Amino acid sequence: MDIEKKVIQALNTVDDPDLKQSLVELGMIKDLKINQQHIYFEVELTTPACPLKEKIKNDCIQAIEKAVGQDYEIAIKMGARVVQGHQQSKLSHIKNIIAIASGKGGVGKSTVTANLAIALAQTGAKVGIIDADIFGPSIPIMFNCEFERPSMDESSDKGKIIPITQYGIQLISIGFLTPPDQAVIWRGPMASSALRQFINDVAWGELDYLLVDLPPGTSDIHLTLVQAVPVAGAVIVTTPQKVALADAQKGIAMFRQAQINIPLLGLVENMSYFTPPELPEKKYYIFGQNGGKQLASNSEIPFLGEIPIQEIIRDSGDKGYPATLKNPEIASAFKGIAEKMAQELAIKTAKKTEHETIN
Ligand code: ADP
DSSP: OOHHHHHHHHHTTOEETTTTEETTTTTOEEEEEEETTEEEEEEEESOTTOTTHHHHHHHHHHHHHHHHOSOSEEEEEEEEOOOOOSOOGGGTTEEEEEEEEOSSTTSSHHHHHHHHHHHHHHTTOOEEEEEOOTTOOOHHHHTTOTTOOOOEEOSTTTTEEOOEEETTEEEEEGGGGSOTTSOOOOOHHHHHHHHHHHHHSBOOOOEEEEEEEOOSSOSHHHHHHHHHTTOOEEEEEEOSSHHHHHHHHHHHHHHHSTTTOOOEEEEEEEEEEEOOTTOTTOOBOTTOSSHHHHHHHHTTOOEEEEEEEOHHHHHHHHHTSOGGGTOHHHHHHHHHHHHHHHHHHHHHHHHHHHHHHHO
């Protein structure tokens, strides 16, 4: 048997652990080149934030070495092509719209949105944020572009708003439309038409993930907001505190309502505990212990991870330079959350596509 056939056969025994199907069957092996003692190919994953990247790579190497011996130098590029999580062809440049929601205000929804966006971008994904929090748009402050106003593209993409790009993230905020010192009372239809415009009338570049920072709560506004655009999945942010959990539960129920039916990608527990810098082995559970984890488990949604209370997270948010950009420990916590979320979304999209193909 020629060497190429042996390599393909070997790769056919390697499964994507999430999709439980062989990489070859899934069409993930690209650009296979074999010359003399070199074997090269690309594994095209469903997200650059795949937490199983190293495992898949090692599985491929082991399978090939078992089939052809160890005389070949194997080079594998771990690439990714994020699958589109909606059906709207005119939005094909935005692969997945993800709603970030919380029942209660002040639990850190915007902080998580900002850091999660940066963590996703650090894996190589193209990321945008729509700040749709009509009650308190804080993304402009968290990205230090509070006083910027997006301009209109008068040339090629006539009439479209150009998003502000900061730290590699494309941004649009409801805050850009309102003077910072003036309270604007947004009504549901106004907010949802603004959100629709933010999706359709903004000159977004290619985006793998567009995070929508929703207002806190579960009112009619939320119903109209999430129905205004094709949301692929939702993430719930909560603190472990009883009152926050009760509201988070309402948020979960909202996404599960028949007329909304948006897949829940998971729950993030923020402000899980506090560790004083001078007592690094201590954990103080100021808002209670494990409440978020339990809510996720009781609601049968994935637990994406926990973020402690840290002064640097608050301070970086206020200074407009999210902590994930400068603190390796926080970056690692948000990377874990980003990977789990992207993995969950990829699995859900694959299942949905399979279902749609069968039906
Ligand atoms: P929400 O969007 O839910 O209203 P924010 O993200 O605006 O909440 O956070 C509320 C406040 O709490 C902000 O001042 C923010 O800096 C702070 N904060 C959020 N998460 C943390 C954390 N893990 N540690 C310390 N401060 C935090």
